[in-house]
Amino acid sequence: MLGWTQSDFGEVACDVCQADLLIKKNQLAPGCPPMDIQMDPLGDVRHFLEHPPSLNLPPAEKDALLEAADKMRQLVLDSGHPLSRPQLEIARRAGVLHPERVRYVCMSPTEFQRIFPPKLEELMGLPASTFLGLTLGPDAIIFVGEGSVDSDVLAHELRHVRQAEAAHDSGSNFVNAVLAELQRSGYERSAFEVDAYAYQDDPRMIDGLPATFELPSVSRL
Numbered sequence: 001m002l003g004w005t006q007s008d009f010g011e012v013a014c015d016v017c018q019a020d021l022l023i024k025k026n027q028l029a030p031g032c033p034p035m036d037i038q039m040d041p042l043g044d045v046r047h048f049l050e051h052p053p054s055l056n057l058p059p060a061e062k063d064a065l066l067e068a069a070d071k072m073r074q075l076v077l078d079s080g081h082p083l084s085r086p087q088l089e090i091a092r093r094a095g096v097l098h099p100e101r102v103r104y105v106c107m108s109p110t111e112f113q114r115i116f117p118p119k120l121e122e123l124m125g126l127p128a129s130t131f132l133g134l135t136l137g138p139d140a141i142i143f144v145g146e147g148s149v150d151s152d153v154l155a156h157e158l159r160h161v162r163q164a165e166a167a168h169d170s171g172s173n174f175v176n177a178v179l180a181e182l183q184r185s186g187y188e189r190s191a192f193e194v195d196a197y198a199y200q201d202d203p204r205m206i207d208g209l210p211a212t213f214e215l216p217s218v219s220r221l
């Protein structure tokens, strides 16, 4: 089963965009244990999305980076997979408003390093070889690995999806704010990462769900 249906979960309005949602907040998927993860109002993340620190790059380099990120997002949307039912449950726990829109691909580390812009690597202060996942907007995730992903990493990336939803665009506002905050605070102290790790590290996120998911790999994007 690739997605929840409306009859499974009823309808509520998105508290941000008022769009109809398929998932009722705080309602559990059948068979999942009770949990009470409070939807985080996003705190500092929302602030940085609304008032991003300026990205200290020449305009042409900034544009090229945002373009590269958007191109990667389009590749994911063109060839990605929707979340499975247990993955949708993790998305719900991460507060994602529109999990049915999310697509992902799983790439080998070699493939990922091939498409990852060196400038982005430099700006993030992290080599592409250390990435386990990359969220490119409210609907696109790249997982890096040999065909599987740990559920807590999935929770981390899905929390970034929730953050991107709060940026109210297809991805570039989110990417711009993430990069500016990374440049300002560094990876470990970035508001976006602190928030995502809080969800990754919360055992309730994956309670009752598989610890690992097998993911279909793409050989080449």
Ligand SMILES: [Zn+2]
Binding pocket: 156, 160, 192, 193, 196
């Ligand atoms: Zn992250």
